[in-house]
Amino acid sequence: MLDKLKEGLQIAIxxxxxxxxxxxxxxxxxxxxxxxxxxxxxxxVKLVFDLTSRIEKRxxxxxxxxxxxxxxxxxxxxxxxxxxxxxxxxxxxxxxxRLNVILMVGIQGSGKTSATAKLARFMQKKGYKVGVICAxxxxxxxLTQLKMLCSSIGIEVFGDESIKDSIKLAMDxxxxxxxxxxxxxxxxxxxxxxxxxxxLEEMKAIADKIQPTLTLLVVDAxxxxxxxxxxxxxxxxTPVGGIVVTKLDGAAKGGGALAAAAATGAKxxxxxxxxxxDDLEAFSPTRFVGRLLGLGDLKALLERAKELEAExxxxxxxxxxxxxxxxxxxxxxxxxxxxxxxxxxxxxxxxGFSSIVSNKDLDLDEIEKKMDRWKAIIQSMTKEERExxxxxxxxxxxxxARGSGTQxxxxxxxxxxxxxxxxxxxxSKGHALRQFMKRFASHExxx
Numbered sequence: 001m002l003d004k005l006k007e008g009l010q011i012a013i014x015x016x017x018x019x020x021x022x023x024x025x026x027x028x029x030x031x032x033x034x035x036x037x038x039x040x041x042x043x044x045v046k047l048v049f050d051l052t053s054r055i056e057k058r059x060x061x062x063x064x065x066x067x068x069x070x071x072x073x074x075x076x077x078x079x080x081x082x083x084x085x086x087x088x089x090x091x092x093x094x095x096x097x098r099l100n101v102i103l104m105v106g107i108q109g110s111g112k113t114s115a116t117a118k119l120a121r122f123m124q125k126k127g128y129k130v131g132v133i134c135a136x137x138x139x140x141x142x143l144t145q146l147k148m149l150c151s152s153i154g155i156e157v158f159g160d161e162s163i164k165d166s167i168k169l170a171m172d173x174x175x176x177x178x179x180x181x182x183x184x185x186x187x188x189x190x191x192x193x194x195x196x197x198x199x200l201e202e203m204k205a206i207a208d209k210i211q212p213t214l215t216l217l218v219v220d221a222x223x224x225x226x227x228x229x230x231x232x233x234x235x236x237x238t239p240v241g242g243i244v245v246t247k248l249d250g251a252a253k254g255g256g257a258l259a260a261a262a263a264t265g266a267k268x269x270x271x272x273x274x275x276x277x278d279d280l281e282a283f284s285p286t287r288f289v290g291r292l293l294g295l296g297d298l299k300a301l302l303e304r305a306k307e308l309e310a311e312x313x314x315x316x317x318x319x320x321x322x323x324x325x326x327x328x329x330x331x332x333x334x335x336x337x338x339x340x341x342x343x344x345x346x347x348x349x350x351x352g353f354s355s356i357v358s359n360k361d362l363d364l365d366e367i368e369k370k371m372d373r374w375k376a377i378i379q380s381m382t383k384e385e386r387e388x389x390x391x392x393x394x395x396x397x398x399x400x401a402r403g404s405g406t407q408x409x410x411x412x413x414x415x416x417x418x419x420x421x422x423x424x425x426x427x428s429k430g431h432a433l434r435q436f437m438k439r440f441a442s443h444e445x446x447x
Contacts (some may be wrong), residue, residue: 104187271283376406
């Protein structure tokens with residue numbers, strides 16, 4: 001996420017920590033490095049100079065608290081000031097005893113439909129009974145896309161491509177889900193543009209008619225600081241209760257989008273950091289900046305690990321721990337790791353890790369590719385082979401390799417790793433596996 005901005009900020013921090021002593025020249029060099037990193041991330045020029053001016057003034061004239069080294073104090077100043085420009089933290093807390101309606105708005109191509117499905121998944125995991133309405137009457141295939149995304153998470157979608165009145169669709173959908181005892185309905189609307197006055201008026205009419213509990217504006221991180229004008233136009237048409245920033249994974253202009261969105265006065269509530277249905281997280285300015293600066297975000301990692309633990313198949317874990325592990329169980333473990341997200345994302349959440357281990361030092365892409373190959377290999381095995389891997393010899397190895405599009409050495413490597421993992425778990429009486437599932441959620445790590 002925002003790799004160039006993260007790299008630029010961490011280079012500046014490393015220079016500060018590498019300095020023999022902190023004088024005015026060191027601080028000014030630090031400020032130049034910050035300005036360069038922020039401008040390359042498309043943060044507004046005036047905002048950059050206002051921000052770095054405050055940081056420079058504080059770094060030169062503010063006395064560190066007793067016992068805190070000046071270098072650490074300067075990083076603390078950077079952390080505080082960057083957090084401030086990202087806005088204050090907001091939370092979505094809706095009553096569960098009545099029907100709530102969230103209206104999703106945004107320009108075409110912002111990733112609004114995907115964000116709608118991701119938000120439905122996010123709120124579903126929070127315990128809400130969710131229904132989704134497709135009120136996009138302009139884009140062909142919008143209903144099909146939404147149904148495809150939501151079917152994977154067991155959420156029903158209401159829509160009718162023969163109806164061209166978006167307000168009627170929204171009202172009919174709300175009534176439909178009200179009769180099915182849902183307590184949250186999320187409405188996906190047609191994409192608008194800040195210059196399309198007619199569409200903005202229609203959006204305002206929808207909002208006036210249905211009186212949503214919350215209106216969320218979806219913005220694309222790749223548009224950078226242009227996000228300000230768009231956010232302002234939508235906010236004027238209908239009050240925006242929060243912002244969802246999409247496509248932050250790898251967005252060079254993400255810093256500009258975040259800063260611009262915050263400048264509208266509406267809180268950034270969610271950020272989308274990947275293509276998976278679970279790649280939506282509640283936005284916390286302080287936690288986000290901590291990750292940018294390489295300070296990590298253990299809280300986010302704990303939350304992911306706790307979700308994983310809650311979904312764990314206890315019976316399967318007991319069987320594995322007893323030493324009766326099969327290839328099916330190895331596949332289950334691979335799936336559990338993938339649920340946490342990409343390995344790079346997981347490691348980025350660990351404080352200090354990204355600053356001491358680079359992509360060059362640890363080829364995470366290759367590790368993930370290997371895991372995907374292993375999953376393909378397992379999927380090419382028969383049920384009997386998964387249950388009893390010892391029968392897999394020469395001809396079976398060749399057939400599995402052909403069926404999975406891999407090489408025979410890949411199949412043999414998987415079988416070897418399976419035997420090693422089984423032996424390890426059996427020797428540790430299941431302790432190793434349970435540690436993987438539960439150690440991050442333990443009281444020790446929550447302190």
